[in-house]
Amino acid sequence: MRFPVSILFLIATVYGRLVNVTLDDTSSQIIYNNPPYRCTTSSICDTNFQSGLFNETSSTTTTMIIIPFSGTAAYVYLGINGTAIFQLDGLYVGEYGGTNVNTITPALALHNLSDRLHVLTIVGVDPVRWDIAAAVQLDSFVYTSKRATNHTGAIVGGVVGGLVCIALIYLGMTLLRRRQQSKRAARGSWFRGKWTDKPSIQMEGMEVQK
Template sequence: MLRSLSICVIASLCTSALSKLTNYTLDDTSPAVIYTSNITLHCDPNTCEPQWTNQTWNGTSTVTNHPILVSFTGSEVYVYLEASAGVIFNLDGYDVSLWNDPQPSDIIRLAYSNTSMPSGAHTLLISPANPISLIEFDYLVYTVDMAVKRVHVAAIAGGVVGGVAFVGILAAAAILLRRQDRRRKVVVRGIPLGEDDTIKLRKLSTEKA
């Protein structure tokens, strides 16, 4: 009963840990977003501050007709943009989606999402599907499982501590074995002589006399 209860508690803790997801936003002006050609910046004067280049504003968007490269570490990704024609999304070297804006109207919308990626480092390439396609990129959101990071750190720390403890146990066992070996040698030296050995000693002593 107690064992079953412990398993349930551990399972619930693991489930709650794995649900701790954190979203991060990369705006079109983020240094993590790499443009492979000249760009045109769209900015609403009512939302942009003088220092907009160092901030993250969804009130800005960047227009280009060349590929956009974004690297991130996470388990989910969402891309928001608008395009005059098709857009190809390539994730980690594989084409994963061809998107066409269903209602081209200069409205930024969700163009690509992936919620089944393995947690880790990824590279997303956003490219025009044809030479006349213009991409108006606004922002990208990626999700990081912070609990997984904590579990990995805890596992590494636990492994190190366990390894040190195991080495200590081996050292203590070696010391105990050496002590037992020494005691055995002392006991062997103190074994009393048998009857035949006693008779031989008596004969030797009589002959000398």
């Protein structure tokens, strides 16, 4: 039995169509290390501010945010007074700096990802001292997928655990390296300021050429 070309094209289009999936900050697919502070009603948040949020909610936290998804692109909308560090599958993919936690803006856009399971992690830090946490206000997360099924259950187990461990190790190494660089820079500036008359070094039996 032969299918008409139009039907075959329709089937291919349906199965190959890209779909944007929007996750609200309250979605069960988003994992918070600690329960966040939630803006959910006008009695908690300013009405004008709340009306500008996706689904009129937001979640604020100073701990890691973990978002498992399956797709080829990802977009994050948040506010921060500091620096938001993003890692995908345990690797650094970017950072975003803001000056107002209540200003929700597009903070990250990832394209051309492999069409498979991914884990995105978000951590807020002070822009100067990366060892000090900064509050992140997450509004929504959008990802582009070709798949109709939700693979969250498959990710949340061992995959998430392993990738989060890698992300934490990498983040710790990054923060330690930044801190060591800051200390070396501080020591260098102290020596340059204190040691103005540097002694000349001359080996015995050798004349200094002028």
